Amino acid sequence: MNKVKVGVIGCGSIAKHRHLPEYAANAQVEIVAVCDIVQARADEAAQKYGSESYSSYEELLAKSEVEALSVCTPNYLHAPISIAALNAGKHVLCEKPMATSKEEAESMIKAAKEAGKKLMIAHNQRFVPAHKKAKELIESGEVGKIYSFRTAFGHPGPEAWSADGKDSWFFQKDKAFIGAMGDLGVHKTDLIRFLLGEDIVEVVGFVETSAKQNTDVDDNAVCILKSESGVIGTLAASWSYVSKEDNSTIIYGENAILRLEEDPVHSLIVQYKNGETVKYELGGIQTNESGGQTNTQVIDHFIGSIVNNTEPPVTGEEGMKSLQVVLAALESNESKKISRV
Missing domain, CATH: 3.40.50.720 (NAD(P)-binding Rossmann-like Domain)
Structure with missing residues (x-):
């Protein structure tokens, strides 16, 4: 071969x-x-x-x-x-x-x-076992109509991860262009598009620099996203979660709530409307913390x-659609208006 x-x-x-x-x-x-x-x-x-x-x-x-x-x-x-x-x-x-x-x-x-x-x-989040299983449950109709979601990706910042530490290009706007929203938020715009099976069409973004010194890239962002069919939810991306990484997503459906990567043991917990709860041990998500480097x-x-x-x-077209949600969040933050994607 x-x-x-x-x-x-x-x-x-x-x-x-x-x-x-x-x-x-x-x-x-x-x-x-x-x-x-x-x-x-x-x-x-x-x-x-x-x-x-x-x-x-x-x-x-x-x-x-x-x-x-x-x-x-x-x-x-x-x-x-x-x-x-x-x-x-x-x-x-x-x-x-x-x-x-x-x-x-x-x-x-x-x-x-x-x-x-x-x-x-x-965009490695599409391949995380809990995310793939959640997509299957949504596509099968088991969750029913999706009403809402919230997704977050935050950690203490690139200092501990980047090869250059505090002097990393991540903090330099001319090289990074965008901070936590580009580093972490774009992962979640891609994940939500993947899970819902539809595009995001409107975005409200609050994109701030509040936690890091000597940088003009964002380190905290909270966005409201609306999909083609009218599903609304929130996305948070942050370099200010000082003690522990958060990489969780919750999908609120007609028949069940899906809790993804919220529990350290059960990477997917399904809470059904009838009171039943199913917990899946599917293997963890990749993290920047020690020992978290499994195959993506x-x-x-x-x-x-x-x-x-x-x-x-994940084609170029798919990558572009996920990028455009981030660009719309930046535009919304500047204009103080809802941005269309």
């Missing part, structure tokens, strides 16, 4: 803890190139995974036999590097948020189409789409 020759551009924390180990664990993959503007970081990864090391992504795209790659850079580089890679004939897995504007996202999608290559966005399945799905020539489960 010919292995897919893979490269990783950006060797910070997301590459180190997710992309590289998951590629290494996939029997259909050979890691052949890594790149980071901090040469020592690239060299460390290259040594660990037996690959070539680059400090320039242009050099990697030009010289290497790479067939597919992950873009794990600061947000402002997602689109330009992904487009360059697609134009160079590589399949691309891009970290979220996929871009800093709708126009950038559209350019990425166009580049993938023109190159005839896969473009997948790394993102890499396996990406490689599977290449090997089997199928559409990736």
